[in-house]
Amino acid sequence: MLTVVPRPVSVRAPAKVNLHLAVGDLRPDGYHELTTVFHALSLVDDVSVVAAETLSVSVYGDDAGIVPTDHTNLAWKAAELVAAHAGRRPAVAISIDKGIPVAGGMAGGSADAAATVVALDALWNLGLSREKIMDFAAQLGSDVPFSVAGGTAVGTGRGEKLLPVLSRNSFHWVLALAKGGLSTPAVYRELDRLRERGTPPRLGAPDELMQALASGDPARVGPLLGNDLQAAALSLEPGLRRTLRAGTEAGAIAGIVSGSGPTCAFLCASADHAVEVGAELSGAGVCRTVRVASGPVPGARVRGDGTRPDGRHPDRTATDRTSTDRDRGHH
Ligand SMILES: C[C@@](CO)(OP(=O)(O)O)[C@H](O)COP(=O)(O)OP(=O)(O)OC[C@H]1O[C@@H](n2ccc(N)nc2=O)[C@H](O)[C@@H]1O
Numbered sequence: 155m156l157t158v159v160p161r162p163v164s165v166r167a168p169a170k171v172n173l174h175l176a177v178g179d180l181r182p183d184g185y186h187e188l189t190t191v192f193h194a195l196s197l198v199d200d201v202s203v204v205a206a207e208t209l210s211v212s213v214y215g216d217d218a219g220i221v222p223t224d225h226t227n228l229a230w231k232a233a234e235l236v237a238a239h240a241g242r243r244p245a246v247a248i249s250i251d252k253g254i255p256v257a258g259g260m261a262g263g264s265a266d267a268a269a270t271v272v273a274l275d276a277l278w279n280l281g282l283s284r285e286k287i288m289d290f291a292a293q294l295g296s297d298v299p300f301s302v303a304g305g306t307a308v309g310t311g312r313g314e315k316l317l318p319v320l321s322r323n324s325f326h327w328v329l330a331l332a333k334g335g336l337s338t339p340a341v342y343r344e345l346d347r348l349r350e351r352g353t354p355p356r357l358g359a360p361d362e363l364m365q366a367l368a369s370g371d372p373a374r375v376g377p378l379l380g381n382d383l384q385a386a387a388l389s390l391e392p393g394l395r396r397t398l399r400a401g402t403e404a405g406a407i408a409g410i411v412s413g414s415g416p417t418c419a420f421l422c423a424s425a426d427h428a429v430e431v432g433a434e435l436s437g438a439g440v441c442r443t444v445r446v447a448s449g450p451v452p453g454a455r456v457r458g459d460g461t462r463p464d465g466r467h468p469d470r471t472a473t474d475r476t477s478t479d480r481d482r483g484h485h
């Protein structure tokens with residue numbers, strides 16, 4: 155008798171750092187109007203989906219214990235959304251190998267949602283258009299379209315409207331992962347509170363940063379990094395000031411809180427320099443752990459042996475694989 159073994163589809167999706175995060179006023183729908191420059195980093199989650207009797211989510215990796223495995227997991231929500239569109243039951247087992255810190259301001263949940271949409275499109279041979287995939291992504295969260303797109307991009311609206319940014323070369327980063335996480339809505343609320351009590355400075359337009367990115371020179375990019383949420387994250391987690399100071403004392407060109415935090419991201423001059431700064435920072439005892447990464451990297455893409463269940467080639471190059479696998483390692 156012939157036994158058909160279901161074949162999994164595996165998708166890799168990147169973390170992000172906001173090189174520029176200008177937060178406008180609170181909109182009536184509860185979101186803030188943003189102008190942000192997203193940058194995808196070689197710190198990744200791998201998500202695989204395989205046909206099963208019922209929908210399930212399993213999570214592996216250092217932070218696995220604090221990630222929900224029920225209907226509140228963004229990958230679960232993504233599966234329900236795509237299945238409803240395809241008119242089928244979401245009968246898949248989703249397994250997530252987490253390399254992205256949880257609640258760290260690096261869009262880990264968004265990466266998993268993006269990866270699940272891309273994986274189910276391949277597993278079920280849906281042939282979804284890029285536009286439809288982006289539409290699902292925007293329904294799942296403000297950061298999810300960027301997790302699909304990857305690279306470097308300007309996000310407007312609540313972050314979901316994207317335009318690619320020209321950036322030359324790779325940039326090298328050290329990430330200081332914190333002991334706990336910070337809730338994104340709580341950080342936005344704290345910024346609103348700070349703005350009610352005073353007038354914390356607001357970032358302008360990212361024009362100069364775009365020019366610096368096009369030049370590919372990290373020494374030009376460093377002083378132009380900025381994040382309006384940083385004041386709010388520091389107000390909730392004052393210890394992050396020490397982390398930021400330690401990063402620059404360790405020789406980084408510049409450091410910022412990543413998105414809503416508490417991860418801090420430090421820009422370095424080269425891959426070797428990032429390894430040196432990472433070693434110094436890990437000895438300073440100001441964070442849970444340190445990672446090195448580079449960017450920009452591609453968005454959520456099918457991995458594997460070169461073929462998808464429909465026999466077509468995934469949109470992925472050998473270069474992507476070498477850089478992401480190398481950078482994935484712990485420091
Ligand atoms: C701050 C940022 C910066 O890229 O990322 P993280 O640092 O959390 O990863 C994003 O704006 C987070 O995006 P994401 O995590 O997808 O947010 P969503 O699920 O859409 O929204 C969660 C909550 O964040 C707040 N929110 C989000 C986006 C936005 N433009 N304005 C907001 O005020 C709202 O309170 C919303 O209810």
Ligand SMILES: Nc1ncnc2c1ncn2[C@@H]1O[C@H](COP(=O)(O)OP(=O)(O)O)[C@@H](O)[C@H]1O
Pocket residue numbers: 220221222226227228229250255256257258259260261262263264266267335336338414415
């Ligand atoms: N697949 C997922 N991975 C991580 N967290 C998830 C996931 N799905 C839902 N969550 C929930 O979303 C919260 C925010 O997670 P995450 O996306 O990692 O952080 P951030 O919004 O700071 O980028 C977590 O605390 C967790 O409860």
